[in-house]
Amino acid sequence: MGTALELMGHDIASSPLWSASMLERDPESVLNAHSAFLAAGADIVITNTYQASSEQFARAGTNPAIVPDICRSAVRIAAEARRRHLLLKGSSATPPKIALSVGPYGATLPSAEEYDGMYPPPFGPHGVPPRGSAGAAQSPPPAPLSNLEKRAEDALYDWHLKRIRIYSDVPDIWSEIDIIAFETIPLAREARAIRRVMTTLFLEHHAVKPWWIAFTFPRGELPQKQYIGGPPMTAQQLIDAVYSTANELLVPPAIGINCTSPPAVASMIVGMTCAMLNVVSQSPMIKPWIVVYPNGGLTYQPGIRKWIESEEGRSGEDWAKGVIESVGSSLSRVAEGPGDGKPLPWSGVILGGCCLTGPTEIGLLSQFLQDA
Template sequence: MAHISELFDSPVAIMDGGMGTTLETFYSKSISNTPLWSANVIMEDPEAVINAHLAFLRAGAKVILTATYQCAFETFERAGYSKDEASRVWKTGVALANEARSRFLKEYSKRGPQPKIRVALSIGPFGATPVPTQEFDGFYPPPYGPQAFPGEGLDGRNSFLPGEQAKEEEATQALAEFHLQRLKVYISDPETWAMIDCLAFETVPVVREVAAIRRAIRGLQEEYGENAMKPWWICNVFPFGKLPERHSSPREVIRAALGGTNLPRPSAVGINCCGVEFMGDISAEMAEEIGSIESTGKAPWLILYPNGGDVYDTILRQWKKGRDKAHWAEELNQVVQSVRANKAWGGVIVGGCCRTGPEEIEHLVGAIDY
């Protein structure tokens, strides 16, 4: 299987910003209060999706994420779509990113040698499917977890107790099937699969889902062969610097993602959808744990794309004003330089998540010390 490093000529690559919030801000699309998020715009206004991708590319991004984060059969069924209809929308999301890439490269051809532009398939966690969404709390209902969201102000648990190993194994396998079925939509269509350069599993809130994603990749390998596989990464979410799953940590995330030899390993791991102020400490703890894991070749890359600073209320489905992002790019560059100095990492892909648009990415391109 190809390593993520083979996609780039430099150990630092710039990624885009938050697709959904960019569509809201610049294209006046009502997204954050809909169950399909940015995937809704794939159907309603595909040109807006292309233009959002183009805005990030013109700002200097070399990696663009598809508008497919919310694409799961469960969310589309609630919105009234059959599985066949949903699958067509998902594949269209990939085609729109590829169209944006083609248009940008045509524009760029007049300026000199064409850059390498990569399309990453955005794959949200199971936590993106419940109502309210659970990326930031990790309350997964059975069979995916111990308990559904208990309600605002009520106690609950998002991790299994000692002695519940059998239930946790059942949950991990259920999550693996959830991800595998979605991956098959893309890989079963050769034209769509050829447009994708890498797979981006994003905003994962619980450790067992990291292990489940590795199982899903193994299932894909067994059915389609290792030569068909794309480089892939897993990013976890750490709201306010902590993994949502109780009693878990960045070290456990790394062990789940890179430990053991019986499952395929991602060639990159990372952090997304949390504040830039937490990125340095989390990535440093991850790097320390990598040193205790048996190496299997090339060092993993680190993926970093923090939010712009505002906070999303999953109950009200509204954004609340948060941290000032005036120095967001400079702060992120400081983290990148620290990461580059750490020999645990082979390289870094850096960009923005929610409430970061083309302007922030342009500032980031200017701030990064290559």
């Protein structure tokens, strides 16, 4: 949504709220952006709330008393876009879904920390080297979920729960939301915190909405390390953290990849699918969807808050075809290799686009999927 608004000519990069700044400043443009995606063929629209957090509104100088209403207005705007879309399409049209976008804690930090997961205490363990430092010498992996790690997870749980309650505490807003999309998550402990949040909501409401956790792999790997100075967390470690049944937490009905460059998506799908096969072999009742919505292939530069295009440029048609080919070939590779003929561990696939993909790219993706 943010980069789509930028492509429409809106200057939002200078605001700490990024696209959420438009909720108060120009809600009609947000509605028009949703409508453009729906007209292009989107089955799911994501609310303009990725960076709509109390921290970001405070940096923007917004009166704290009106922040909850501004956040909720994003849901109302998406619902109005859906209503208008259905009026145009007629009663036989399938209603598109509204997904509440919930960004990571790192999106509240000044240097796009969702892409490296370097959270300050209490949201990250003490002793994590700051951005640009040489880092600590390699050390053996600590005991699982050390006290500092647990403290960080607790802080993330409190932060995400407070944010979700802005919507869940208001029935007419909550009823408009079909899916909760936790996006661009860089850390397994944040995923565990999110599972705790959704379990709390389930216990309170005696029901739970569909939800997913989408991770970012900015350099073709999860930002989280196995230990300070160590190698990146593996796909199996990540999947185990999200789908462990040992702690009686809810598991997400879908898991995925977002805001990752298209070339890096294929290896991540292979790794996650192989890891999920291991989980399904132990817990056959678990069979989630996989959600894949890469970015447009550009590189984000936090220092200048801009996306940098590669020398060869990009084509919306090439992007859409590339996403479909990447996902299809990756799943086939697992089925024919490590899967050894076993059924794939996914109930289905959801495809889309993240930053620098607009209605044109989504329209092409929808068209190619229908033609396939």
